[in-house]
Amino acid sequence: MLVRRWQKLPGNALGAAVHGHEVPSWNQQVLAVLVDQLQAANFNLRRGKGARPKRFARWWEKRKQQKFGRDPIPISQFDAWWESAGRR
Structure with a gap:
């Protein structure tokens, strides 16, 4: 509990290391x-x-980055992928 509290105190070495x-x-x-x-x-x-309100953006918190997909699809395979996605 103390570590959680100390990391939020300004001017603290632990807080500077975390944030x-x-x-x-x-x-x-x-x-x-x-x-x-x-x-x-x-x-x-x-x-x-x-619209449901979104959480106020805190500048001191790290933002989560979204990743879409894994690897790019080669052009030669794109048409087959596009057609298979339309059949679902």
Whole structure:
């Protein structure tokens, strides 16, 4: 529990090692959570109509990168792949 807490403290060597050089302050973390809660409250007041709110982007967190597929398909095999995908 202490390690989790210490990594979030600004100016801490552990926090710098985990998050990089800049560690978010306590105020920045609380404000990000407040923005998320306000968006959720707005969504609930609209009775769930519209798009569900997305989590506020935290600049100190690593972003997940999406990967599509594995390897590129050679041009010679593309037509056969395209036709087989259309039959499903």
